[in-house]
Amino acid sequence: MNVAKRKPRRNNESNRREELLRVSAKLFREKGFDGTSIRDISAAAGMHSGSPFYHFKTKQDILVAVMEQGLAEGLRRTEEVMALALPPEQRLKELIRAQLGTILEEGSDFIPVLLYDWRSLTLANRRRIVALKDRYDALWQQVIDDLKRAGHMPGDAQLVRLLILGAVNWTGTWYRAGGRLSLDEVAEGCARLFLQGER
Amino acid sequence: MNVAKRKPRRNNESNRREELLRVSAKLFREKGFDGTSIRDISAAAGMHSGSPFYHFKTKQDILVAVMEQGLAEGLRRTEEVMALALPPEQRLKELIRAQLGTILEEGSDFIPVLLYDWRSLTLANRRRIVALKDRYDALWQQVIDDLKRAGHMPGDAQLVRLLILGAVNWTGTWYRAGGRLSLDEVAEGCARLFLQGER
DNA sequence: CCTACCGATCGGTAGG
DNA sequence: CCTACCGATCGGTAGG
Numbered sequence: 001m002n003v004a005k006r007k008p009r010r011n012n013e014s015n016r017r018e019e020l021l022r023v024s025a026k027l028f029r030e031k032g033f034d035g036t037s038i039r040d041i042s043a044a045a046g047m048h049s050g051s052p053f054y055h056f057k058t059k060q061d062i063l064v065a066v067m068e069q070g071l072a073e074g075l076r077r078t079e080e081v082m083a084l085a086l087p088p089e090q091r092l093k094e095l096i097r098a099q100l101g102t103i104l105e106e107g108s109d110f111i112p113v114l115l116y117d118w119r120s121l122t123l124a125n126r127r128r129i130v131a132l133k134d135r136y137d138a139l140w141q142q143v144i145d146d147l148k149r150a151g152h153m154p155g156d157a158q159l160v161r162l163l164i165l166g167a168v169n170w171t172g173t174w175y176r177a178g179g180r181l182s183l184d185e186v187a188e189g190c191a192r193l194f195l196q197g198e199r
Numbered sequence: 200m201n202v203a204k205r206k207p208r209r210n211n212e213s214n215r216r217e218e219l220l221r222v223s224a225k226l227f228r229e230k231g232f233d234g235t236s237i238r239d240i241s242a243a244a245g246m247h248s249g250s251p252f253y254h255f256k257t258k259q260d261i262l263v264a265v266m267e268q269g270l271a272e273g274l275r276r277t278e279e280v281m282a283l284a285l286p287p288e289q290r291l292k293e294l295i296r297a298q299l300g301t302i303l304e305e306g307s308d309f310i311p312v313l314l315y316d317w318r319s320l321t322l323a324n325r326r327r328i329v330a331l332k333d334r335y336d337a338l339w340q341q342v343i344d345d346l347k348r349a350g351h352m353p354g355d356a357q358l359v360r361l362l363i364l365g366a367v368n369w370t371g372t373w374y375r376a377g378g379r380l381s382l383d384e385v386a387e388g389c390a391r392l393f394l395q396g397e398r
Numbered sequence: 399c400c401t402a403c404c405g406a407t408c409g410g411t412a413g414g
Numbered sequence: 415c416c417t418a419c420c421g422a423t424c425g426g427t428a429g430g
Contacts, residue, residue: 016399032318034233038425051399053426116315118372119231154395159380159388162373163366170365173317181358189358196353196395215415237409250415252410 017055020045025066025109033063033113033120063117064125070110071132074102078139088146089195095143096168097187103172104183112172140165152195164194216254219244224265224308232262232312232319262316263324269309270331273301277338287345292390294342295367299382302371311371339364351394363393 023044027036038059039049056062077098081091102111114129121129144161147153153160171186181189222243226235237258241248255261276297280290301310313328320328343360346352352359370385380388 013399030318032231032233034231035319037423039423048400050401050403050426054399057426059425115372119229120234154391155388156380156384159385160392162370163389163392166369166372167362167366170369171361173314173365174361181355185355186358189354190362192353193359193362194392194395196393212415236407238407247416249410249417249419253415256410258409 016045016047020047020052020055020062021066021069021110022107024062025070025113026107028063028066028113028117029109033059033117060122060125063113063120064129066110067114067121067129068132070102070112070114071129071136074099074111075132075136075139077102078136082139082142088143088150089152089191092143092147092164092195093187093191095140096164096190097184099165099168100171100183100187103169104175104177106177115169115172137161137165147195164190167193215244215246219246219251219254219261220265220268220309221306223261224269224312225306227262227265227312227316228308232258232316259321259324262312262319263328265309266313266320266328267331269301269311269313270328270335273298273310274331274335274338276301277335281338281341287342287349288351288390288394290342291346291363291394292386294339295363295389296383296386298364298367299370299386302368303374303376303382305376314368314371336360336364346394363389366392 020041024036024041027040027044030036031040038052041052041062042049045052052059052062056065078095081094081098084091084094086094102108103115114133118126141158141161144153144157144164148157148160168190175181175186219240223235223240226239226243230239237251238248240251240261244251251258251261255264277294280293280297283290283293285293301307302314313332317325340357340360343352343356343363347356347359367389374380374385
């Protein structure tokens with residue numbers, strides 16, 4: 001039957017683990033955690049159906065690992081922007097652009113899984129991941145607080161953060177690559193909308 | 200065993216159908232379409248496991264019915280706002296308030312299922328529902344176009360609609376009733392953010 | 399990692 | 415709507 005067409009062997013075990021995470025992130029994003037079976041994942045990674053359990057104890061552990069890797073990568077990109085010496089208006093725009101990339105660029109399926117499949121996490125794992133997510137949110141809050149102090153942002157600063165991040169995170173549901181707008185244009189439009197009359 | 204505690208019989212068949220939709224919407228919102236079994240739905244409605252299929256041909260049909268009912272109700276509320284004689288800034292705020300209610304009020308699980316479980320729809324059903332959803336979007340676009348014509352809104356009007364609706368629809372992932380902010384306050388904060396300096 | 403398998407659960411149905 | 419059931423699929427495991 002030749003169920004699994006073997007790809008060229010890699011002798012590095014962690015390569016296979018990474019590959020599993022990559023295909024899992026893609027499948028979870030497309031079909032959801034509950035809509036994706038271990039067999040879907042195995043097949044996409046060129047393995048047999050029991051083999052993912054050599055790398056992960058449970059399917060839920062794969063979900064957690066996907067989300068943690070996404071957060072690590074997203075935090076890295078976000079902190080890069082924070083390290084730049086920029087005026088807060090400019091910094092917000094760059095932050096938005098980085099987040100758009102984390103959600104919409106080719107192969108960026110890890111953070112979308114976090115965003116759109118949160119409810120599939122067990123309560124214990126939610127607590128674990130919230131700790132990382134809080135650091136993420138704190139960086140955004142910092143920029144928005146700066147803008148507010150400078151008089152460039154109206155109303156409750158925490159609400160503003162949730163609304164801006166909401167608008168950005170929601171792009172994953174409608175944006176299509178190769179469409180009318182580039183990511184840079186979306187980021188530009190975002191910044192203009194939220195910083196109206198400031199630039 | 201007495202599997203299902205019988206509720207008092209209703210002799211109206213459509214009452215049971217409505218009840219099924221109500222509990223399905225709630226369960227789909229909490230656990231997702233794929234995370235909810237027919238047995239979950241049956242139990243919540245006080246039926247035996249095969250009985251939902253007396254009212255709906257497939258589980259997918261329940262999902263479609265939930266989304267269509269949500270859209271019908273949402274369209275009704277939206278059109279009510281459109282019928283009011285209001286300046287466009289005020290109209291946007293009322294539109295936002297109505298949408299927040301449709302997503303966040305007690306028992307408002309139908310539109311959230313549409314928003315957060317879109318990927319569980321078959322392609323054929325997506326086409327069917329997109330037609331309704333387009334009318335919804337068109338009403339929002341109308342208000343935003345008005346604002347743009349009056350010079351109160353910067354940039355690409357379609358992008359602005361997607362961003363504002365995104366911020367509003369995303370509230371379903373973080374807003375908790377009884378928290379720091381009321382729905383009116385969120386609506387107010389939204390309008391202030393998007394219409395900065397206009398009021 | 400593969401092989402061979404298990405018990406549980408799934409959506410759905412026939413017949414009343 | 416309930417009863418009794420079916421075939422398919424699920425996550426996961428033991429043993430190599």
